[in-house]
Amino acid sequence: MSAPVLLIGAGMIAHDQILPALLQMQREGRIGEITVCARSRRSVAALAAAPALRRAFPGQSFAALPDESADPEASYPELYKAALASMPPRSVVVAAVPDHLHYPVVMEALRNEQHVCCVKPLTLEVAQSIAIEEESRKRGLLVGVEYHKRFDPRSLMARDRYRRGLFGEFKLGSARLMEKWHYRHSNFQNWFTTERTDSFVYIGCHYVDLVHFITGLLPAAVSVYGIEDELPNGEKGYLWSDARVIWENGACLNVQNSLSFPDAAPGPNTQGMTLYFAGNGNGALLDHSDQYRGVAYSHTETPAGPGGTRYSEPSPDYFLYQDLGGPGLTPTGYGVRSVEHIVGEALRVEREAASPAERRRLLAAIDGRGIMATPANSRFNEAVCEAARESILSGGETVALKR
Ligand SMILES: NC(=O)c1ccc[n+]([C@@H]2O[C@H](COP(=O)([O-])OP(=O)(O)OC[C@H]3O[C@@H](n4cnc5c(N)ncnc54)[C@H](O)[C@@H]3O)[C@@H](O)[C@H]2O)c1
Known part of the structure; x- marks a missing residue:
């Protein structure tokens, strides 16, 4: 059974x-x-x-x-x-x-x-x-x-290429993931509060995990500057954040996150990552648009529900229901x-x-x-979250990661 x-x-x-x-x-x-x-x-x-x-x-x-x-x-x-x-x-x-x-x-x-x-x-x-x-x-x-970003083919392609030495060594990067404004009105307002979590810990961790997944490097220190904003129920939360993650080889990744992407903007969020590398006497780069995946629609009507827009840029890669002949x-x-x-x-x-x-x-x-990702092989993620919480609550101090 x-x-x-x-x-x-x-x-x-x-x-x-x-x-x-x-x-x-x-x-x-x-x-x-x-x-x-x-x-x-x-x-x-x-x-x-x-x-x-x-x-x-x-x-x-x-x-x-x-x-x-x-x-x-x-x-x-x-x-x-x-x-x-x-x-x-x-x-x-x-x-x-x-x-x-x-x-x-x-x-x-x-x-x-x-x-x-x-x-x-x-x-x-x-x-x-x-x-x-x-x-x-x-x-x-x-x-x-x-x-789940680990199972996006572009992550697996980048991992394979990095590990074959095609990019050289990671030096500098920036990533962003902004969820839509209407998230503030959902059940989030009951738990997305200053003392519990923040925009970086909630969604920024995806890109920290991804840089490790691709490069194998471990993060060493983090500083997170957060901006508090009021949730619709009157609670306060860090709804905007800017993080700087320093890696064991001295590389630096900047990650910006928020629950602020305009409801009127296309797509369920905006997200992407650009990394710069050095090797073989050359520079190298990787640039992922993780939101716009080449699909753009403009419908005759605005779909019902929060965040619905007439013009949209849906991702066919993350999740898609397909009619493959049924059932369903x-x-x-x-x-x-x-x-x-x-x-x-x-x-x-x-x-x-x-x-x-x-x-x-x-x-x-x-x-x-x-x-x-398992507890044993991705503990750096918990170390980043813990250091990030300490940093954001202190106004953005640099905090070294626990090993
Ligand atoms: N990109 C991602 O990987 C991604 C995206 C969204 C959410 N998440 C994660 O998923 C988790 C949930 O997020 P969500 O957006 O679904 O939140 P949500 O607020 O929409 O839903 C939370 C659910 O947990 C349930 N719950 C709360 N306390 C419970 C309890 N004691 N016993 C049983 N159920 C309980 C609630 O009833 C609700 O159904 C979070 O950890 C979030 O970080 C990950």
């Missing part, structure tokens, strides 16, 4: 990427029953009724927690613990809750003998990432961190490949490992390959 999967969290990323990827794996017979557990009935009910999912996956569904007997307005922040306890050991859990809840959710999943796929960033502190690594190692369980629609793109890769590797470890020693060997090989 195929392994069941528990998805904890039913928000934007669950709707836009994680659940469609899981439903596709279920359609292909690679996983069994899917349960989605959120804090409120409202959250899971909205996901179950989502038009895009119903159209893409006719005849498929998931078990929702809280179930229909729950008070739609009540909060059930501990329900995921009961959901985890009822999973057969060595199944797969996907954690897609707000950043500050990753640690308790992932640890609880491991204590319940579950493999874990966790959305980025794994945790905001190095000590928590070490604790997760120790717990998973002790139990022979996989923890994969879902940095097939989700494709690097967002789907990334989830499939992590969940698939957890299933492979279960299938192939006949003993604890063999399981350890398979997990160590995954760490060593460095394609999937």
Whole structure:
């Protein structure tokens, strides 16, 4: 029988990427029953009724927690613990809750003998990432961190070329990822607050991870200047940030992030990266437009929903529903490949490992390959988050990373 999967969290990323990827794996017979557990009935009910999912996956569904007997307005922040306890050991859990809840959710999943796929960033502190690594190692369980930009073909092309020496050595770069203004009005206002997270930790970490993924270099120090702004509910958050990341070879990456890209602007966000290199007596460069991918549409009407624009520049590469003849629609793109890769590797470890020693060997090989981000091979990301939080709260001091 195929392994069941528990998805904890039913928000934007669950709707836009994680659940469609899981439903596709279920359609292909690679996983069994899917349960989605959120804090409120409202959250899971909205996901179950989502038009895009119903159209893409006719005849498929998931078990929702809280179930229909729950008070739609009540909060059930501990329900995921009961959901985890009822999973057969060595199944797969996907954690897609707000950043500050990753640690308790992932640890609880491991204590319940579950493999874990966790959305980025794994945790905001190095000590928590070490604790997760120790717990998973002790139990022979996989923890994969879902940095989906790693599965974008352009990242894999750049990685291969860098590692073949075609660029020389990374020296200087800049990256940006600005989400749309309307994010401020979503559930974000309940957790995107000054003391919890900031624009750099939320989305800048993608480009730090990517520069490591491509070059193999490790970040050494970070300074982040943040601008506080008021959220619609009156809370304050660092909705704008400018980070400078210094790497072990002295290279420097500037990363700008915000929840400010105009709602009237095309595309769901603006993002991209330019890196400059030196080698062989020459300069070299890499320039990725990660938002404009050569597709531009202007429709006769403005689509409904926040951030909808008549003129748009949709990305066919991250996530796309395609009509491949049915049933329903097939989700494709690097967002789907990334989830499939992590969940698939957890299933492979279960299938192939006949003993604890063999399981350890398979997990160590995954760490060593460095394609999937794991606690052991991507701890620099937690070190960057921790140093970035210290820096932004101090007004932009340079903070050396913990090793
Ligand atoms: N590009 C990316 O990789 C990317 C993009 C978006 C979000 N994310 C990450 O995904 C995570 C969630 O983001 P989102 O945009 O979906 O947020 P969201 O606010 O839309 O959704 C959060 C969900 O978590 C659920 N939740 C909160 N507390 C819970 C609890 N105690 N038990 C069970 N469920 C609980 C809420 O009910 C909600 O369904 C964040 O860590 C974010 O950084 C990653």
